[in-house]
Amino acid sequence: MPxxxxxxxxxxxxxxxxxxxxxxxxxxxxLAPHLWGAWLGLVVFAVLSGTGVxxxxxxxxxxxxxxxxxGHLRFLLEFIRPEMRQYFIESDSEAxxxxxxxxxxxxxxxxxxPDNRPFGTQLDVTVxxxxxxxxxMRPTRLENHDFRIVIGGTPHSVEGGTAHAAADHxxxxxxxxxxxxxxxxxFGALSANAILALNQGAKxxxxxxxxxxxxxxxxxxxxxxxxxxxxxxxxxxxxNDDGSFNAERFSANARDPQVKMIxxxxxxxxxxxxxxxxxxxxxxxxxxxxxxxxxGVDCVSPAAHSAFxxxxxxxxxxxxxxxxxxxxxxxxxxxxxxxxxxxxxxKAMQATGITPDxxxxxxxxxxxxxxxxxxxxHVGAPLQEGLLLVHNTLIxxxxxxxxxxxxxxxxxxxxxxARMMALGAxxxxxxxxxxxxxxxxxxxxCHTGHCPxxxxxxxxxxxxxxxxxxxxxxxxxxxxxxxxxxxxLVQAAGLDHPQQITAHHIVRRISDTEVRLLSNLVMQVQPGxxxxxxxxxHNVFRTYWPLASAESFQxxxxxxxxxxxxxxLAA
Numbered sequence: 001m002p003x004x005x006x007x008x009x010x011x012x013x014x015x016x017x018x019x020x021x022x023x024x025x026x027x028x029x030x031l032a033p034h035l036w037g038a039w040l041g042l043v044v045f046a047v048l049s050g051t052g053v054x055x056x057x058x059x060x061x062x063x064x065x066x067x068x069x070x071g072h073l074r075f076l077l078e079f080i081r082p083e084m085r086q087y088f089i090e091s092d093s094e095a096x097x098x099x100x101x102x103x104x105x106x107x108x109x110x111x112x113x114p115d116n117r118p119f120g121t122q123l124d125v126t127v128x129x130x131x132x133x134x135x136x137m138r139p140t141r142l143e144n145h146d147f148r149i150v151i152g153g154t155p156h157s158v159e160g161g162t163a164h165a166a167a168d169h170x171x172x173x174x175x176x177x178x179x180x181x182x183x184x185x186x187f188g189a190l191s192a193n194a195i196l197a198l199n200q201g202a203k204x205x206x207x208x209x210x211x212x213x214x215x216x217x218x219x220x221x222x223x224x225x226x227x228x229x230x231x232x233x234x235x236x237x238x239x240n241d242d243g244s245f246n247a248e249r250f251s252a253n254a255r256d257p258q259v260k261m262i263x264x265x266x267x268x269x270x271x272x273x274x275x276x277x278x279x280x281x282x283x284x285x286x287x288x289x290x291x292x293x294x295x296g297v298d299c300v301s302p303a304a305h306s307a308f309x310x311x312x313x314x315x316x317x318x319x320x321x322x323x324x325x326x327x328x329x330x331x332x333x334x335x336x337x338x339x340x341x342x343x344x345x346x347k348a349m350q351a352t353g354i355t356p357d358x359x360x361x362x363x364x365x366x367x368x369x370x371x372x373x374x375x376x377x378h379v380g381a382p383l384q385e386g387l388l389l390v391h392n393t394l395i396x397x398x399x400x401x402x403x404x405x406x407x408x409x410x411x412x413x414x415x416x417x418a419r420m421m422a423l424g425a426x427x428x429x430x431x432x433x434x435x436x437x438x439x440x441x442x443x444x445x446c447h448t449g450h451c452p453x454x455x456x457x458x459x460x461x462x463x464x465x466x467x468x469x470x471x472x473x474x475x476x477x478x479x480x481x482x483x484x485x486x487x488x489l490v491q492a493a494g495l496d497h498p499q500q501i502t503a504h505h506i507v508r509r510i511s512d513t514e515v516r517l518l519s520n521l522v523m524q525v526q527p528g529x530x531x532x533x534x535x536x537x538h539n540v541f542r543t544y545w546p547l548a549s550a551e552s553f554q555x556x557x558x559x560x561x562x563x564x565x566x567x568x569l570a571a
Contacts, residue, residue, distance in 0.1 A: 014070035015052035021045035082444065097367070102412050103436055109481035110437040110474035130509045131518075133418060133501075136494025145480070145487035146206070147179045147498055149426050151261060151404045152329030152357040169319050171357050172327030175226075175260040178207035179498055180417060180483055182475075183408045183429035184230050184265070184333070186214025188278060188287045189369040189446070193466040194438055194455045199225040200468065201437075201475025210429065213265050213301065216253060217290035223472075227258050230333070231321075232265040233275065234301040236291035243300065245307040247324055249292065254325035261358070262321050266305070266334035269366030269409055272380040273337065275303035284458065311348030311550050319354050331358035331403075335366070336386035339540055340555045343548030346393055351550040355402050360429065361387045363409025367432045369456060370447035383409035384423060384522075389540065391424025392523050396530030396541070414485035422501045422518060437478035438471045 022045035028038035048069055055061075055068035064071040086100070101122065108115040123130065153174030182202060187195050195217060202209040202225035209225050211217075213232030220227060231250075234243060238250035254262055267273060278287070278299035288295040308314040314332075322330045336342060349355050363383025368376075381389075387407050394400035407420050408429040417428045432440070439453040446456040454466035490498050493505055503519035510516055523538050534542045547555035 011067050015049075015055075015068040018045055018048040018052055018069055022049045086442070097365075097410070098412065098432065098436075098442060103442060106412060106433055106436040106478060110478040112477045112481075115481065115485075126509070126512060128509055128511055131419065132507055133415065133489060133493055133505050134507060135492040138494055139491045140494055140496055142487055142491055142496065145483040147483060147486065147490075148176050149179060149404060149499065151175045151177050151331075151426075154357075154402050169323040170327060171322060171329050173325075173329070174357075175208075175329055177260075177427060178205075178479075178483070179421075179427040180411075180479060180486075181208040181228070181406075181427065181429050182210055182434050183366075183431035184210040184212040184228075184263075184268070185431050185435075186212030187217040187219060187290055188214045188282070188458070189456060190435075191451075191454055191457050191463045191466065192217075192219045192286070193463045193468050193471075194435075195219040196222055196468045197438055197466065197471035198434060198475055199223045199227075200472035201434075201479070202226060204472060205476040205479045207479055208260060210263065214287070215290050215292070216256075216259070217286065221258065224258055226260045228261045228263050229254065229259045230263045230265050232301055233303065233305045234291070234299070235307070236293070236299075239292050243302070243306070247320075250321070251324040251326075254321070254328065259325075259328065261329045261331070262325055263358075263360060264305075264318070264321070264330070264332040266332055267337070267362070267380070268333070268368065269335040269362035269364050269380055269383070270368035271371035271375040272335040272362075272364070273303060274372065274375050274379075276301040282458070310552055311344040312352055314345065315348045315352045315354040318356050322357075329357035331356040331360065333360035333362055333406075335362040335364060336381035336389060338555075339389065339544040340547040341553045342390065343393065343545050344550060344553055346397055346399070347548055348550040349399060350397065355399060358404040358406060358426075359390060360406040360408065361390050361425075363387075363407070365409045383407055383420070387420065387423050387425060388523050392525040392538075393530065393541075395527055396525040396537075398528050398531070400527075414482050414489055417482070417486055418489050418498060418501050419506060421498050422503050422506045423522065426499065434475055434478065437474045439466065439474075 021041065025038060025041035025045050028035065029042050032038055051072070052068035055064040055071065058064060061071070063074055067074075105115055107113075151174060152171035154171075182198055185198075189212065190198075196219050199209050199220055200223040203223045207226070208228050209220070210228040211220060211230050213230050213234065213236060215237030216227065216229060229237070231238065235245045235250075237253050238246050240246045253259065278301075280296050280298045283293060283295055283297060283299050285295050287293075287299070291299060293299050308317045318330050318332070322328065334342075361383065363386060364380035365382055380386075387405070391400065391405060394403055394405075404426045405424060406427045406429055407425040408431065410432075411417060411420060411428045411430045412433045420428050435455055436442070438455050440451075440455045441453060443452050445451055449457050449459060451457040451462060454463045457463060486498055490496070490501070493501065495501065503522055503524070504517055506518040507515050508518055508521060523540075525537065525541075529537060530541060530545065534545060544555075549556050
């Protein structure tokens with residue numbers, strides 16, 4: 001005997017109840033029109049019933065066609081899932097991308113609240129990858145935590161450099177920088193109030209604020225905090241109408257006393273090798289004025305620079321910017337990609353006799369307002385690998401003492417700073433850490449314009465939630481408390497400056513029964529080692545160094561490698 005199909009499938013039960021409620025409410029209104037509750041029920045059930053009819057007729061969502069009315073519950077739960085997970089499900093140490101413990105530490109330090117923890121560590125010290133810094137039996141005692149380094153001011157001519165060595169220009173305005181600064185975040189990606197608070201905090205705390213490639217806006221200038229002006233491939237703030245570099249406009253901005261350093265952005269960690277477009281509707285008069293573009297026209301950031309096409313041309317561009325800026329430190333930022341391209345830049349330094357004053361290594365774990373998922377997850381070298389290769393390459397060609405190294409990529413705590421300096425960095429930058437100091441709750445809605453805390457939105461109403469003087473204090477407090485914690489780590493290690501921290505001070509657990517010094521796990525090249533035979537060097541140098549040429553970012557063919565070798569032998 002065949003089974004009977006129910007007249008009303010259970011998936012329509014909620015819709016049927018709404019219709020029944022509508023009928024009952026209508027009857028109640030007709031019988032007792034003076035009862036406000038009947039009218040309220042009529043309105044509610046009319047809306048729900050209308051929603052159900054719409055759900056059945058629409059063609060976009062299969063769930064709503066099969067489950068009218070109640071199907072919306074699924075979308076509601078999906079909408080609040082990140083918040084529910086963040087507040088009720090994930091553990092304090094579960095990072096996505098920053099853990100509750102990391103965020104809480106930033107909030108406490110930004111607010112000036114105690115950041116001490118009772119009852120011991122919450123971390124599993126037996127898990128593989130756990131790291132610590134070794135302490136000394138004779139700790140030092142330091143007077144303050146204002147650790148600084150001087151960027152620029154060292155000779156730039158490379159020993160042995162021949163071609164066009166005279167084209168270099170000295171850095172006559174070196175910058176004394178903090179070892180912890182605000183990483184690149186553009187006005188446009190951040191709100192006006194966020195820029196104002198960051199720059200005021202930087203001014204109060206005596207550290208630097210990177211403008212991001214969106215150039216110097218009016219909001220960067222209000223409080224006069226030290227600026228690192230980032231020059232991207234769009235040359236915003238120093239461009240012609242066709243998007244090419246304009247030397248006069250660059251010089252006018254670069255010679256501003258508030259600008260302390262010039263940073264050429266080759267790529268960024270979150271989306272290396274990827275350009276960007278700010279759609280025309282988002283190009284407001286304020287953004288257009290800062291970037292030097294037209295209002296209401298797509299603002300394009302190409303994937304590559306047009307001012308240079310080869311490593312040698314890049315070195316001459318660096319020298320030209322140093323001259324146009326009046327002798328300020330000039331360097332570049334990049335996320336490591338093809339090793340031969342980085343080696344080609346180093347060979348261009350050797351060939352031209354020109355070196356940058358600094359290099360900032362951006363890790364692939366870096367953040368951005370929006371990036372394709374594949375780029376965020378699978379493009380570019382992580383900070384540790386990128387920093388190690390850059391640091392060791394410069395040591396191997398005897399250039400490390402001429403060039404300061406900065407780094408960025410999920411740097412939050414003083415231990416993060418210490419660890420990066422152990423791997424070769426001279427200073428660290430942080431972006432998301434300072435965003436959290438502003439009040440960012442990691443809602444991850446940066447790309448929507450609906451930031452709940454007013455940090456990453458151009459909505460003037462939402463921005464009002466971010467009160468500049470209060471948040472500026474928090475930015476200053478976060479920087480000061482982090483450096484105070486770094487001071488205590490340096491003292492405990494028996495050192496006088498965080499630059500003295502090396503890979504010998506950091507220990508990593510390998511397994512349940514084995515730990516090793518970081519110095520035994522990471523690459524360490526001897527000074528000048530890359531100037532001779534590569535037989536005993538790390539495989540990355542043996543494989544890719546011969547492919548690199550100062551004349552091109554493209555790898556040499558085997559025939560070209562042979563020709564270069566013959567020329568070298570003849571010389």
